[in-house]
Amino acid sequence: MSQYYFPIVFVVLLEILRLAQSHPFLFNSGNQQRRAQVEWKTPEDNWTAEAAPRSIYPLLQNQYNKHQLPPTNRYEIIEGDEDEQVLRRMHEAKQNATARTLFYSNKDESHLPPLLTKTIKYFNLQQVAYELETSVMSQVSCTACKAGAGLLQHYIRTGKSKEEIIKMIYQYCVNLKIQSARVCEGVSQLFGVEVIYVLKRITIGPDEICSFIIGDACGDIYNPYHEWEVEFPPVPKPDPRDLGLPKEAAPVFKVLHLSDTHFDPYYAEGSNADCNEPLCCRLTNGRPTTPNGAAGKWGDYRKCDTPKRTIDHMLNHIADTHADIDFIIWTGDLPPHDVWNQTKEENLNVLKETVKQMTEKFPGIPIFPALGNHESAPVNSFPPPYVQQVDSSIAWLYDELDVQWRRWLPASVSHTVRRGAFYSVLVRPGYRIISLNMNYCNNKNWWLLLNSTDPATELQWFIYELQSAEFAGEKVHVIGHIPPGHSDCLKVWSRNYYKIVSRFESTITAQFFGHTHFDEFEVFYDPHDLSRATSIAYIGPSVTPYNDLNPGYRIYYIDGDHDETTRLVVDHESWIMNLKEANLYDYPIWYKLYSTRAAYGMKGLRPADWDQLINNMTDSKELFDLYYKHYWKNSPVKPECDYECRKRILCDAKSGRSHDRKYFCEEVEAKIDESNKGWKDWLFSSISSSYVLYKKLF
Numbered sequence: 001m002s003q004y005y006f007p008i009v010f011v012v013l014l015e016i017l018r019l020a021q022s023h024p025f026l027f028n029s030g031n032q033q034r035r036a037q038v039e040w041k042t043p044e045d046n047w048t049a050e051a052a053p054r055s056i057y058p059l060l061q062n063q064y065n066k067h068q069l070p071p072t073n074r075y076e077i078i079e080g081d082e083d084e085q086v087l088r089r090m091h092e093a094k095q096n097a098t099a100r101t102l103f104y105s106n107k108d109e110s111h112l113p114p115l116l117t118k119t120i121k122y123f124n125l126q127q128v129a130y131e132l133e134t135s136v137m138s139q140v141s142c143t144a145c146k147a148g149a150g151l152l153q154h155y156i157r158t159g160k161s162k163e164e165i166i167k168m169i170y171q172y173c174v175n176l177k178i179q180s181a182r183v184c185e186g187v188s189q190l191f192g193v194e195v196i197y198v199l200k201r202i203t204i205g206p207d208e209i210c211s212f213i214i215g216d217a218c219g220d221i222y223n224p225y226h227e228w229e230v231e232f233p234p235v236p237k238p239d240p241r242d243l244g245l246p247k248e249a250a251p252v253f254k255v256l257h258l259s260d261t262h263f264d265p266y267y268a269e270g271s272n273a274d275c276n277e278p279l280c281c282r283l284t285n286g287r288p289t290t291p292n293g294a295a296g297k298w299g300d301y302r303k304c305d306t307p308k309r310t311i312d313h314m315l316n317h318i319a320d321t322h323a324d325i326d327f328i329i330w331t332g333d334l335p336p337h338d339v340w341n342q343t344k345e346e347n348l349n350v351l352k353e354t355v356k357q358m359t360e361k362f363p364g365i366p367i368f369p370a371l372g373n374h375e376s377a378p379v380n381s382f383p384p385p386y387v388q389q390v391d392s393s394i395a396w397l398y399d400e401l402d403v404q405w406r407r408w409l410p411a412s413v414s415h416t417v418r419r420g421a422f423y424s425v426l427v428r429p430g431y432r433i434i435s436l437n438m439n440y441c442n443n444k445n446w447w448l449l450l451n452s453t454d455p456a457t458e459l460q461w462f463i464y465e466l467q468s469a470e471f472a473g474e475k476v477h478v479i480g481h482i483p484p485g486h487s488d489c490l491k492v493w494s495r496n497y498y499k500i501v502s503r504f505e506s507t508i509t510a511q512f513f514g515h516t517h518f519d520e521f522e523v524f525y526d527p528h529d530l531s532r533a534t535s536i537a538y539i540g541p542s543v544t545p546y547n548d549l550n551p552g553y554r555i556y557y558i559d560g561d562h563d564e565t566t567r568l569v570v571d572h573e574s575w576i577m578n579l580k581e582a583n584l585y586d587y588p589i590w591y592k593l594y595s596t597r598a599a600y601g602m603k604g605l606r607p608a609d610w611d612q613l614i615n616n617m618t619d620s621k622e623l624f625d626l627y628y629k630h631y632w633k634n635s636p637v638k639p640e641c642d643y644e645c646r647k648r649i650l651c652d653a654k655s656g657r658s659h660d661r662k663y664f665c666e667e668v669e670a671k672i673d674e675s676n677k678g679w680k681d682w683l684f685s686s687i688s689s690s691y692v693l694y695k696k697l698f
């Protein structure tokens with residue numbers, strides 16, 4: 001998640017528009033023949049999917065553990081907010097504590113006055129502009145984008161130098177107090193260079209650029225440069241069979257899913273948590289200005305990332321509590337959100353340090369990583385392989401990923417990891433994991449404006465891998481960072497991806513992503529029949545509390561090795577830590593928030609079951625509220641969810657394809673509007689009848 005950098009850039013652009021209104025001539029160039037300043041053609045790329053060696057030896061030994069599935073009866077979900085329950089759990093945990101966990105506990109019992117939670121409002125939490133994230137992609141940002149792009153293109157055409165343009169962006173940012181001077185400087189330096197490089201080389205205008213980046217909120221401008229389709233081999237699609245439920249009591253794998261750790265090496269307890277920058281809780285943010293402004297010991301609900309002690313504590317807890325996990329999927333975003341001040345060296349250090357830590361905590365357990373959008377510096381900058389100049393190429397990152405990931409992966413993946421940070425491995429006979437680099441669908445990856453056609457040939461390779469898996473009778477799990485239906489994923493890429501999932505619906509039995517920091521999911525449908533769900537993408541919660549969230553992770557139980565295996569997820573659990581309690585009592589407690597089948601009364605976790613859950617949540621506010629609580633990882637500072645919010649969240653769950661909400665969500669939205677209307681009618685009629693009564697009585 002990097003929602004903070006995007007508004008900064010756009011607010012700068014919007015302000016440029018305001019100032020530029022006194023110079024309307026700047027924007028009258030729309031009808032002129034546009035020419036790029038630099039002649040640029042996509043370099044030849046003769047790489048083919050067949051060139052990559054296939055992983056054909058199962059990575060996982062056949063010695064996996066016996067696991068107990070979570071109970072499926074509905075149970076009372078532990079409320080994190082009741083004082084008595086908190087204290088009971090505190091005492092229990094203290095009694096349970098081993099030497100290792102005691103290390104973290106603090107001295108004496110007098111530290112825990114029973115009514116503390118009631119008497120002290122420990123956090124005076126700002127109501128963080130939640131709107132920011134969801135309404136960025138509105139008409140406003142569209143206008144700002146066009147104005148900014150138009151102005152930048154004008155400056156470039158009139159021969160302003162790179163330095164002059166960067167200086168101008170910086171001055172607007174500072175003079176208008178959009179961010180602090182140092183953030184303005186970082187943003188204009190880091191992103192300016194790249195944006196100017198790209199804008200110099202493209203021939204399309206602001207309308208096309210902004211429709212491409214922002215998607216459906218910015219018009220559906222036809223743009224022949226960015227229309228493309230992957231090719232499928234001439235093999236007929238196997239008839240989809242009705243999926244049965246996984247066999248009871250069959251062997252399962254227990255799998256840990258970690259995502260969005262956003263480890264901040266500079267997190268400082270007691271520093272200012274309430275700063276006006278995209279990331280707080282560091283010494284560089286100075287001292288807190290109010291008593292409530294200090295960064296918590298274990299993390300903070302405000303714009304702060306994860307301190308080392310919290311990551312250590314979580315990994316120790318996982319190693320203790322889930323000693324029997326068979327493998328781990330790890331879906332990216334390791335560095336912190338200081339996007340205005342990141343360097344390649346720092347990001348590589350975070351990568352190396354985190355990989356080392358994971359290896360030490362989980363010796364001998366295979367880990368399947370995927371690349372996040374924050375791993376690059378600057379954030380979101382992932383030039384495709386044809387960008388080979390030393391200062392721009394992405395080789396600095398992919399080559400190091402290859403070195404780091406190779407601890408867990410076979411040598412055969414090296415070829416594709418170095419090309420595009422994606423790979424395919426056979427985990428068990430008949431069971432494969434494919435890790436995708438979702439940054440080639442990332443709309444904030446400016447390089448894609450040069451040529452967005454299947455960057456790095458990734459999707460064509462994906463098809464090749466899936467077709468080979470289909471021939472070999474293998475089932476596939478897909479892992480990645482940005483969910484394909486998220487508005488951060490480019491429409492054209494997402495459309496192609498959706499087609500692939502549909503073609504290989506019998507092969508892909510689950511998908512796993514992160515990025516949103518929330519605990520959620522996305523259902524895929526038959527493109528010709530919205531009533532038939534074909535695939536399910538699990539979106540795992542973040543470890544970072546950034547922002548307003550509790551830290552969390554997931555455990556999946558996956559149908560294991562036996563004759564009738566479906567390789568479906570049989571059940572999953574979300575585990576969290578209540579950050580408010582942890583900071584109050586200086587004692588983090590990790591606990592299971594819910595397990596899915598029990599919480600929602602689901603028979604299984606097939607795509608159709610998830611679709612039914614969406615329908616049931618549309619009809620039942622109570623069920624939706626439970627989901628909403630889980631979605632926010634039971635955060636005590638989660639915002640209220642009104643009708644619009646409910647529509648948005650359910651629509652997200654229906655959207656496996658981005659920027660197509662009208663198509664997927666009309667029905668659900670209409671139903672919720674209907675119930676909303678009914679409620680208003682009721683309110684209105686009861687008010688008017690009591691008014692009548694009132695008049696009669698007096």
Ligand SMILES: *[C@@H]1O[C@H](CO)[C@@H](O)[C@H](O)[C@H]1NC(C)=O
Binds near residue numbers: 042045453
């Ligand atoms: C973009 O790249 C693709 C594949 O590399 C190529 O076929 C296409 O011609 C390129 N488009 C442009 C406009 O250069």
Ligand SMILES: *[C@@H]1O[C@H](CO)[C@@H](O)[C@H](O)[C@H]1NC(C)=O
Binds near residue numbers: 046047
């Ligand atoms: C691809 O092109 C490079 C040079 O651009 C050449 O060295 C290599 O042999 C070519 N590979 C194939 C498979 O044609």
Ligand SMILES: *[C@@H]1O[C@H](CO)[C@@H](O)[C@H](O)[C@H]1NC(C)=O
Binds near residue numbers: 090092589
């Ligand atoms: C303490 O241990 C008991 C039994 O092992 C377990 O059921 C309980 O969940 C533990 N409590 C906490 C808070 O860890």
Ligand SMILES: *[C@@H]1O[C@H](CO)[C@@H](O)[C@H](O)[C@H]1NC(C)=O
Binds near residue numbers: 182284341346
């Ligand atoms: C930027 O990072 C450097 C270290 O890489 C640090 O010394 C400096 O204080 C940081 N600046 C800000 C504004 O955070």
Ligand SMILES: *[C@@H]1O[C@H](CO)[C@@H](O)[C@H](O)[C@H]1NC(C)=O
Binds near residue numbers: 612
């Ligand atoms: C949805 O509701 C129906 C009817 O109450 C119930 O039979 C079904 O199990 C529910 N399914 C899910 C996934 O919640």
